[in-house]
Amino acid sequence: MSVLHKYTVIAPVSLSIALFVTSCNENKVSQCQRLIRVVNAGTSLIDNNKGTQVITSIQLSKDLEFVTKSIKELNLTDPKLKQFQSGFVNIFQNLSQAIAKAGRALGATKTAEASESGREKIQKARTEIDSALTTATNLGKQSDTLVNQMNKYCSQPE
Template sequence: MSVLRKYTVLAPVSLSIALLVASCSDNKVSQCQRLIRVVNAGTSLIDKSKGTQVITSIQLSKDLDFVTKSIAELKLKDPKLKEFQSGFVKIFQNLSQAIAKAGKALGATKTAQASESGREKIQKARAEIDSALTTATTLGKQSDTLVNQMNKYCSEPE
C-alpha cells in the first residue's frame, strides 16, 4: 500500500473515530475541542500536501471535502461556535474547490502539445493556477482570522 493511499484511508478513519469519541460531552470546552480538532485535521492535510503533484492536489481536494462534511456534521449547541463552524465550512469548501481547480489546470499543462494551441492551453492553465493560489491565500488569511477569534472565544471562561 502506497504512503498516499495509506493517508487517504487513515485521515478519514481517524477523524471519524475522534469525532465519535469526542461527541459524548456537550459543554463549551468540549465543543471547542471538537471543532478545533477537525479544523486542525484539515489544516494538517494542507500542510502535508504543499507543493505536490496533480494527483496529490486532486486527492487533497477530496480530503478537504471530507473535512468540510465533518465540520458541518458537528452537533454544536453553542451559538457562537455554530458561527465559527459555518465559517470554517465555507473556507474549507472554497479551498477544496480552488485546489481542485489548480490540480486540473496543472494536469492540463502536462498534456499540452508543443504548438500554438498547446501554449494557449498552458497560458490558460497558468492563469487558473494563479487565480486558485490567490483564492487560497485569501482563504488562508480568513481562516487565520477565524482561528484567532475562535481561540479567543474558547479560552474565555463559561
C-alpha cells in the same frame, strides 16, 4: 445473519447513540475541542501537501471535502461556535474547490502539445493556477483570522 454482519450493524448504531448522548451533555470547552480537532486535521492536510503534483492535489481536494463534511456534522449547540463552524465549512469548501481547479489546470499543462494551441492551453492553465493560488491565499488569511477569534472565544471562561 452472520456474527460478523451483526457486529457490523451494531457498532455504527452504538457509536451513533454514544455520540448523540455525549453531544447533549457537552459544554463549550468540549465543543471547542471537537471543532479545533477537525479544523487542525484539515490544516495539517494542507500543510503536508503544499507544492504537490496533480494527483496529490486532486486527492487533497477530496480529503478537504471530507473535512468539510466532518465539520458540518459536529452538532454544536453553542451559538458562537456554530458561527465558527459555518465559517470553517465555507473556508474548507472553497479551498477544496480552488485546489481541485489548480490540480486540473496543472494536469492540462502536462498534456499540452508543442504548438500554438498548446501554448494557449498552458497560458490558460497558468491563469487558472494563479487565480486558485490567490483564492487559497485569501482563504488562508480568513482561516487565520477565524482561528484567532475562535481561540479567543474558547479560552474565555463559561
